[in-house]
Amino acid sequence: MKYFFSLYLFLSIFSEGNAQEIPTEFFEFKKQKYLNNAGKEWKETSLFGPARTRLHHDESDSLLIETRMGLFSKNESLALYGYAHFTFKKYFYAYLYPRIVNDVSAFDRYSGIPREIERGGLNSGETDLSGIGFQNDWLLFQIGRGRQSWGAGEEIQLALGENSPAYEYTLLGLDFGKIRVKYLHGFLESISPNINRYITARGLEWFTRENLIIGLSETVIYSGENRPIDLAYLNPISNHLEMELNDRLNTIGTGSANGVWQLSVDYKPFQNFRLSGNLLYDEFVLDKIQFEQGKENGKAYSLKGVYTISNTNKRLLMIYSSFVKVGTPTFRHGSGSNNFVQRNKPLGWKYGSDGQAFKLGLQFFNLKNLMGQIEFGQRAMGEESILFRPYDDYADYLAGPFPSGLVEEIIFFSGECQWWWKTTISVLGQFEWTSSNLAETEMAYTLGIDIYYPHDFWIK
Known part of the structure; x- marks a missing residue:
């Protein structure tokens, strides 16, 4: 343990750098999200995210290395982080983003395990992003650690979202112009x-x-006791139902895997208006006898509209509205180990399942160093959400009240603003007011600062 934190800091500075995945705390990621929300970079928009850095390395025989070492504080919580990213011969890349913290619950997406022994007040560390890959105009192949965010629109993803804990996976993408495909296995x-x-x-x-x-x-x-990787799923153009129903998996039967299917649409009917929607099915009820028994489809859907009020070379101002609904049994399975969770947290929509949320928002970005948003809305959460009982089986697929059981209804008003005083120094302010039918009204504040030291260089 005595070398634990020094090893992390060493890797932060001297390991691989400038890669495709972008930490969500970075200005580059947040800028791209604002631009995507407004539909400004439509040709770069993809339903299968998250946001990725642009290839900008033109010297094919040299190695570009970009590194940064930083400190991020939120109220009394502290994180030390490093980021390294390199590009070689234009198309090859690698990246690493480790974090060390003193409070595992204070930082988004963090899933490291706290230790009893502290070093400098810090008690936990994990690698949030890492990997190697190859990408050109039509092919992407990547092996690493991170997360995927699949679906139309920003922050309305259903099954896979950008705020889940990280996991290891291999990613394959092909771009044929108007047709693009992506496959992952992890x-x-x-x-x-x-x-x-x-x-x-x-x-x-x-x-x-x-x-x-x-x-x-x-x-x-898919899961199982001591179950190895299932070679049947290595086929990128295979189909879950065909393989499961025909006993082509390495576990016989229909109870070892849980599949969901999603239709996503991103549409810009006007230059300043973007409409995004996702429709997901987890369980199909097709037989007449099932309907007579009172069973229902496991489904979810989300919708978001964004209207850009001002779009100039100096500022971006948008208003938006979104609605998300995830059914009671959706994302649960007859075997709880096949639920859509990871390290006790949802893989997709951050409130899990058995709930719905509506919100109105306003976003501002001066296209330079200041961005912020305010939101007002309401959400309702039932007691069957995978947020509360992440590895429990579903009770049944019988139609019933939605949300189920004891329902918590919350009205919220929140906002955040981040200002980059200098390229390497930013200040973050956040607040959230909530009023619940099951708890007292609360007001939470967050004040944070992010400072880092960058060092970029070429090796020819």
Whole structure:
């Protein structure tokens, strides 16, 4: 343990750098999200994210290395982080983003395990992003650690979202112009008793290059006691139902995997208006006898509209509205190890399932160093959400009240603003007011600062 934190800091500075995945705390990621929300970079928009850095290395025989070492504080919580990213011969890349913290609950997406022994007040560390890959104009191949965010729109993803804990996966993408495909296969975690959990997904999107993107995707969680990687799922153009129903998996039967299917649409009917939607099915009820028994489809959907009020070379101002609804049994399975969770947290929508949320918002970005947003809305959460009982089986697929059981209804008003005083120094302010029918009214504040030292260089 005495070398634990020094090793992390060493890797932060001297290991691989400038890669495709972008930490969500970085200015580059947040800028791209604001631009995507307004539809400003439509040709770069994809239904199968998250946001990635642009290839900008033109010297094919040299190695570009970009590093930074930083400190990020939120109220009394502290994180030390490093980022390294390199590009070699234009198309090869690698990256690393480790964090060391003193409070594992204070930082988004963090899933490291706290230790009893502290070093400098810090008690936990993990690698949030890392990997190697190759990318050119039509092919992407990547092996690493991170997360995927699949679906149309910003912050309305259903099955896979950008705020889940990280996991290991291999990613394959092909770009044929108007048709793009993506495939991933990864390992989530092992849970007691010796159950290995995996994830695989495949998606296809049709991109008009003008104003419409349509996508279809399938995402599967499979697991089993001491179960190895299932070679049947290594086929990028396979189908979960065909393989499961025909006993082509390495575990016989229909209870070892949980698949969901999603239709996503991104549409710009006007230059300053973007409409995004996702429709997901987890369980199909097709037989007449099932309907007579009172069973229902496991489904979810989300919708978001963004209207850009001001779009100039000095500022970006948008108003938006979104609605998300995830059914009671959605993302649960007859075997709880196949639920859409990772390290006790949802893989997709941050409130899990058995709930719905509506919000109105306003976003501002001066296209330089200041961005912020305010939101007002309401959400309702039932007691069957995977947020509360992440590894429990579903009770049944019988239709019933939604949300189920004891329902918490919350009205919220929140906002945040981040200002980059200098390129390497930024100040963050956040607040959230909540009023619940099951708890007292609360007001939470967050004040943070991010400072880092960058060092970029070439090796020829």
